Amino acid sequence: MASRLVFAFCFFSFLLQLEAAKSHSNINNPQITVMGIVYCDIxxxxxxxxxxxxxxxxxxLCLSFDVNELGSVFWEEKEFDVNELGVEVRIDCMFNAIAPRTxxxxxxSVNRTTNKxxxxxxxxxxVDGVQCARDKAVKSTCRATLLSTSSKACAIPGFQSTSDQISIKSKRANMCIYSLNALSYRPSKRDTALCGK
Structure with missing residues (x-):
């Protein structure tokens, strides 16, 4: 009976150590997020x-609205192709990896579409070797560029590209968030009644 208890204790200790090693290795892997916004500069x-x-x-899925013959507005969910809606942005990033000898x-580069x-x-x-939160100097950069918009009312590019970013870093979680400056579109004609001269 005592040998079974010792075996069970050793087995569960091994499982706990294995789980601790797994969670420790996940902390060492960086979590990197690149994000930004796109607005209409009316x-x-x-x-x-x-x-x-x-x-x-x-x-x-998006909500779509329509007006029936009686003038009542109704909403419905419609499925759309992701490329048909929103603003498409190209993100280019470069990260410096820390390797022992090199x-x-x-x-x-990736393309992303704005969310709702x-x-x-x-x-x-x-990424193996990238320690974004532990680097004191900015060694990683990202850039965002407007590609297209589905908006017909606001389709003239304003701020088309940005590489200016705010970096938020957490050493404890080895997490980095690169928040890029806003990109914008504007309407083809300025509404002087709304915006003034």
Whole structure:
């Protein structure tokens, strides 16, 4: 009986150590998020004003509204192709990896579409050697560029590209968030009644 208890204790201790090692290795892997917003600069003054709004997109299901013959508004869910709605943004990133004998660079480009709040977001999978939160100097950079918009009312590019970013880092969780400056579109004609001269 005592040998069974010792075996069970050793077995469960081994499982606990294995789980602790797994969670410890996950902490060492960086969690990197790159994000930004796209808005419509209604008054074409190169800033977010009280008349501006975020340019939303849709992932899988969107609400659509219509007016029937009686003048009643009704909402329905419709499925859309992700490329038909929202703003498409190209994200280019370069990360410097820390290797024992060499300096390595990891570069990639991806396209993302804004969500229903006008936010585009990229979750970067764990990259071996990248310690984003532990680096004191900014060695990683990202850039966002407007590609297209589904909005017909606000389709002239304003702020088309940005590489300016705010980096938020957490050493404890080895997590980095790169928040890029806002990108914008504007209408083809300025509404002087709404925005003034």
């Amino acid at each position: 008054c074409s003054n190169n800033s977010f004003s009280r008349h501006s709004y975020f340019l939303p997109g849709c992932v899988w 300096a390595e660079q990891i570069s990639f 709040y006008g936010i585009y977001r990229l979750e970067v999978p764990s």
